[in-house]
Amino acid sequence: xxxxxxxxxxxxxxxxxxxxxxxxxxxxxxxxxxxxxxxxxxxxxxxxxxxxxxxxxxxxxxxxxxxxxxxxxxxxxxxxxxxxxxxxxxxxxxxxxxxxxxxxxxxxxxxxxxxxxxxxxxxxxxxxxxxxxxxxxxxxxxxxxxxxxxxxxxxxxxxxxxxxxxxxxxxxxxxxxxxxxxxxxxxxxxxxxxxxxxxxxxxxxxxxxxxxxxxxxxxxxxxxxxxxxxxxxxxxxxxxxxxxxxxxxxxxxxxxxxxxxxxxxxxxxxxxxxxxxxxxxxxxxxxxxxxxxxxxxxxxxxxxxxxxxxxxxxxxxxxxxxxxxxxxxxxxxxxxxxxxxxxxxxxxxxxxxxxxxxxxxxxxxxxxxxxxxxxxxxxxxxxxxxxxxxxxxxxxxxxxxxxxxxxxxxxxxxxxxxxxxxxxxxxxxxxxxxxxxxxxxxxxxxxxxxxxxxxxxxxxxxxxxxxx
Amino acid sequence: xxxxxxxxxxxxxxxxxxxxxxxxxxxxxxxxxxxxxxxxxxxxxxxxxxxxxxxxxxxxxxxxxxxxxxxxxxxxxxxxxxx
Ligand SMILES: Cc1cc2nc3c(=O)[nH]c(=O)nc-3n(C[C@H](O)[C@H](O)[C@H](O)COP(=O)(O)OP(=O)(O)OC[C@H]3O[C@@H](n4cnc5c(N)ncnc54)[C@H](O)[C@@H]3O)c2cc1C
Numbered sequence: 200x201x202x203x204x205x206x207x208x209x210x211x212x213x214x215x216x217x218x219x220x221x222x223x224x225x226x227x228x229x230x231x232x233x234x235x236x237x238x239x240x241x242x243x244x245x246x247x248x249x250x251x252x253x254x255x256x257x258x259x260x261x262x263x264x265x266x267x268x269x270x271x272x273x274x275x276x277x278x279x280x281x282x283x284x285x286x287x288x289x290x291x292x293x294x295x296x297x298x299x300x301x302x303x304x305x306x307x308x309x310x311x312x313x314x315x316x317x318x319x320x321x322x323x324x325x326x327x328x329x330x331x332x333x334x335x336x337x338x339x340x341x342x343x344x345x346x347x348x349x350x351x352x353x354x355x356x357x358x359x360x361x362x363x364x365x366x367x368x369x370x371x372x373x374x375x376x377x378x379x380x381x382x383x384x385x386x387x388x389x390x391x392x393x394x395x396x397x398x399x400x401x402x403x404x405x406x407x408x409x410x411x412x413x414x415x416x417x418x419x420x421x422x423x424x425x426x427x428x429x430x431x432x433x434x435x436x437x438x439x440x441x442x443x444x445x446x447x448x449x450x451x452x453x454x455x456x457x458x459x460x461x462x463x464x465x466x467x468x469x470x471x472x473x474x475x476x477x478x479x480x481x482x483x484x485x486x487x488x489x490x491x492x493x494x495x496x497x498x499x500x501x502x503x504x505x506x507x508x509x510x511x512x513x514x515x516x517x518x519x520x521x522x523x524x525x526x527x528x529x530x531x532x533x534x535x536x537x538x539x540x541x542x543x544x545x546x547x548x549x550x551x552x553x554x555x556x557x558x559x560x561x562x563x564x565x566x567x568x569x570x571x572x573x574x575x576x577x578x579x580x581x582x583x584x585x586x587x588x589x590x591x592x593x594x595x596x597x598x599x600x601x602x603x604x605x606x607x608x609x610x611x612x613x614x615x616x617x618x619x620x621x622x623x624x625x626x627x628x629x630x631x632x633x634x635x636x637x638x639x640x641x642x643x644x645x646x647x648x649x650x651x652x653x654x655x656x657x658x659x660x661x662x663x664x665x666x667x
Numbered sequence: 668x669x670x671x672x673x674x675x676x677x678x679x680x681x682x683x684x685x686x687x688x689x690x691x692x693x694x695x696x697x698x699x700x701x702x703x704x705x706x707x708x709x710x711x712x713x714x715x716x717x718x719x720x721x722x723x724x725x726x727x728x729x730x731x732x733x734x735x736x737x738x739x740x741x742x743x744x745x746x747x748x749x750x
Contacts (some may be wrong), residue, residue: 233719277684277712652708659715663724 202363205240205424207343211447212238212419213665217426217437217464218454220606221647222637224409225278225654226452226661231416233662239418239447240441242425247406248454248606248638249613250647258493258545259538261402262597265370265531265549266290266506267647269393274651283408288396296329296582297527298513299359302445303504306367307394319360330336330391331352331468336384338643342618346383347376355408362515366508372528373484373551373614374644382618382642389648395506401538425607429460429634431469436633450661452635456607456626457616458483460636474623474630481620486611488552488597490576493593496546500590503583506531511579521551523568530580548576553663554599554610567659569596614646615639628660635661668747670702680716684709695736721747 216227219241227239245251251262276284293306302318304310308330315321332353354360361376368374368386398405413420414537423499428440429451438447461470461478470478494500508514510527512519528550535542550572560568573596579588595629603611616623621641628635641646644653668676678746681703688734699705710733717723723746732742740745 229715233715274708277708389744655708656711659711662715662718667717667724 202420202422205421205442208238208419208421208446211438212236214238214450214661215240215437215446215448215454215577216637218242218248218430218638219246219420219422220454220638221250221297221650222639222654222657223248223452223454224406224413224652226454226635226637226658227418228413228416229278229655229658230407230661231413231418232566232656233658235662235665237418238446239413240422240424241420241422241437242607243605245400245406245424246410246420246422248600249404250406251311251605252312252402255491255595257494257496257541258287258491258543258593259401259403259541260491260545260547260595261533261537262547263647264398264634265401265529266293266395266397268389269396270389270648271396271651274647274655275650276478276505278655279409280412280599283405286408287396288399289393290505292398292502292504292506292538292571294507294509295363296507297362297366297510301361305394306390308391310362311391314363315516315612319357319363321354321357321360325353330388332382334388336381336388338385338621339380340381342379342381344380346374346375346380349380349383350376358514364508365569366515366520366527369515369517369520370508370549370551376641378502379618384601385643386649388647397505397537400401404538426455426464429465430574431465431631431634433467435629436481436631448633448637450633450665452637452657452661454636454638455610456483456608456638457481457627457636459607459641460627461623465631465634469631469634471630474626477619478623481623483609483612483619483620484614484616484639484645486552486554486602487597487613488550488572488599489597490548490573491593491597492546492548492577492580492587492591494590495592496543498590499544500584501589502534503532507583509582510578517551519590521553523552523556523572524575525550526575528576528579530583544590546580550579551613552599552611554603554612557598557600558610565598565600569598572596572598585608612639613618613644615644616641618642628664633664635664668744668748670740671741673674673709674736675744676720677713677736677739680713681705681709682723683716684712691728698734699739700734717743721750723747 213235214237216239231237240302339425350361426439432436507530512526526549531547533545624640
């Protein structure tokens with residue numbers, strides 16, 4: 200699809216959405232379907248935000264398509280369309296390999312129950328109790344209990360069990376044992392429902408279908424359009440400043456990070472002191488590092504699993520996982536069936552990362568650190584695919600600086616904010632009428648499913664405002 | 668709108684949201700959530716659809732009123748009387 204150039208955008212709309220991550224795309228689609236005139240502005244040259252891909256040689260690399268919960272099926276059917284829903288397929292081979300245990304699972308409640316009983320000798324009733332407890336957790340429940348306390352209650356002293364339960368979630372949303380148990384319970388239960396799913400055809404296919412749907416519903420889309428400022432006058436939203444002019448709208452929805460939205464785009468002057476006091480307590484989540492590997496045309500390797508949670512660290516430690524030299528990484532293995540129309544083998548190694556570790560390096564140091572990370576990833580992957588080096592024809596690394604450059608997020612945060620960010624995001628329109636925020640916040644509203652569902656929730660708020 | 672018409676509207680909206688919903692055996696006094704496998708996102712869809720159709724604003728504090736078919740009708744009847 201060819202996007203509109205910003206010069207051709209009209210002078211006013213009902214709603215302007217700043218940013219086209221999955222939250223921004225979904226809020227745009229919902230509001231357009233509800234009959235509002237929507238302008239969607241994206242600074243990058245393509246839509247999707249972190250749900251993105253890039254091409255090198257004959258390879259297409261997916262950045263954040265490693266797995267999402269089954270809930271995406273219902274969500275895509277209701278808020279997007281059948282074709283999008285029908286592209287969702289299961290990843291059946293999830294592998295864990297670390298000094299404490301090695302196993303393969305379908306990552307659902309039934310299989311986890313089996314594994315916890317057979318491999319970890321936990322009694323069936325404790326496992327059931329644990330599943331029932333986490334399933335019942337709600338975001339408005341008590342926040343006092345941490346995930347560590349939850350694990351200690353059910354599996355005291357069992358660092359191996361804690362690792363099995365926590366490691367995938369730490370990769371999925373940056374949370375640690377110190378985050379509230381409810382954020383863990385909600386996300387973990389979503390996955391345990393039916394396992395891990397992916398999108399056949401790849402991220403490019405998904406975003407292509409979403410952009411067609413937006414066009415059919417009448418959304419005006421302008422890429423390469425960085426919003427410089429959200430304009431607030433007399434306490435209300437007036438529009439946005441982009442490409443040197445003001446486009447007006449009574450409602451602006453920012454899909455930029457919540458910290459950027461308040462500090463940079465809107466400016467602190469627009470907010471009351473008590474709101475800012477709460478806002479200043481919000482902490483952002485960590486960023487990521489990745490290594491992308493492309494396999495030569497004609498080469499192949501056997502099925503070693505779809506998603507490999509690997510580590511040579513002695514036990515689970517979220518700080519170790521964010522370290523520049525972490526020994527913990529997930530390998531996402533993309534087989535030819537990922538893109539049946541363009542069959543290829545690629546591997547993406549993902550690690551958590553701290554922006555500050557990478558930001559202050561000199562150019563030389565930065566290059567060297569990337570090279571070392573590539574090398575460590577290859578050494579680890581050789582344990583599963585011994586001859587991988589000889590088959591690779593593309594190697595490239597991304598760091599927190601890369602994520603920050605493409606999304607503009609504060610310190611390249613991959614998963615928005617810790618839990619209190621959700622409250623800030625939810626109440627922003629109560630302090631500045633017409634200003635809404637959508638996008639990864641509060642751990643539970645991050646990830647593909649979280650970001651899309653949050654788009655629906657915010658669309659409902661914005662629709663109520665526009666019709667009031 | 669009559670109570671019967673309101674009931675039809677609610678069932679129609681639910682059918683749009685959940686194509687597999689089995690409305691035949693529905694007990695009007697039992698929570699919809701338990702009988703039809705509706706989640707909180709589905710209730711949000713009902714709220715948004717009612718607003719679109721009838722300009723009806725349902726504040727978040729009133730969402731519990733939508734729990735059963737009967738409580739929905741009781742809640743909506745005075746608001747939709749004029750239509
Ligand atoms: C490495 C990595 C792996 C991941 N893997 C998974 C996974 O396997 N499964 C899963 O469910 N989730 C995964 N996630 C998380 C998931 O990708 C995100 O939670 C989700 O895509 C975020 O959507 P969002 O709506 O918050 O917006 P974002 O994707 O953060 O997008 C925000 C958009 O706003 C734009 N923007 C910002 N400021 C401006 C401005 N001033 N003007 C115009 N545009 C602006 C940005 O360019 C960007 O396009 C992963 C994330 C990372 C980083």
